[in-house]
Amino acid sequence: MENRYRILVEGALSGFAHVANHKSQQWFNAHFPAAVLAGVSILTEFTDLTDDCSAGIERSIHHVIDTHQEFFACSLFDDHQFETIAPDVACSRLEQALLDNARCLTSSGHGVIFGTLGIKFILALGKPVPSNIIEALETIIAWTEEDNPKRYYGVADYKAQAVALGEVASVHDVDAAIDVILANQDCVFPDQSIAGEHYFFTGDKLHELTHAQALHWLNQLGYTQLASAGLENLKQQLVLNRQAPDKGECHRLQVYLDPFMEAFWTRPFSDPHHIKLAGAVMEFSRRRNPRQAAGFLKDVAVYWELLP
Secondary structure, eight states, X not given: OOHHHHHHHHHHHHHHHHHHHHOTTGGGGGHHHHHHHHHXXXXXXXXXXXXXXXXXXHHHHHHHHHHTGGGSSOOGGGOXXXXXXXXXXXXXXXXXXXXXXXXXXOGGGHXXXXXXXXXXXXHHHTSOEEHHHHHHHHHXXXXXXXXXXXXXXXXXXXXXXXXXXXXXXXXXXXXHHHHHHHTTOSOOOOOEEETTEEEOHHHHHHHHHHHHHHHHHHHHTTOHHHHHHHHHHHHHHHHHTTOOOTTOOOOOOSSOOOTXXXXXXXXXXXXXXXXXXXXXXXXXXXXXXXXXXXXHHHHHXXXXXXXX
16 A cells, blocks of 8 residues: 555544544544545555546545544554554454444444444554554444434334335345345435435435445455345345335436546535445446446436535
């Protein structure tokens, strides 16, 4: 890993500790260090991007850091007062935290997403990790287990109610789940309030992709038991995300963009999901033949308009 990326990774992992100490909005602020890690993942794994596109991604990463300095004030890797943990021990602790988290679907899979990014980049660094970063990630993962039981439209308590999986029940591995997800991105509803309840239709739908990417990474990294446990929650997520008002209207795309375009990265945006989702979209588009990839990229282009 190039030194400039290593510095970003150490700063982002330290960012999780700053988020846990900050406590404001609990796990939500973990989106910001997660976005930095997702951006580094794109830069290190998509080496055939144009120079202008890569430069745009780097600018987007630094924009996240510059606008959320409270979470990137200092790297704990530079502060030798903290006890450190060997990478394998650190990842073992995160694996256990994620196995506990995977007992049920919660918060659209955010615990799995954050924890997997931690494992992926701790392994990539290959060096001892300050113990409070691991403690922070364990805290953030636990925070995600507290969620609004009415998250999904038409469901009184999604954590207490059994979910009938229907045809999704036959999905037996993460790759098959990804294929189902990619084929069902053609209708995305805007977030909206209905009868006094606010529903994150867009946010929950896009997390099918980022949750699936996390499970895909876990398989790649050898955490197959953890990926299998998470798959059961992802299948429930796919079914629950189909809950929508009968008269709801899908968002209609106005201007096409995709994250392989320089223009995607030069436009202004504030939501960290743009970077995290872009990484999943880029990775999964390469699973399809050119015609299928073009259709998928067009389907998901609505997210770039719906996210601020």
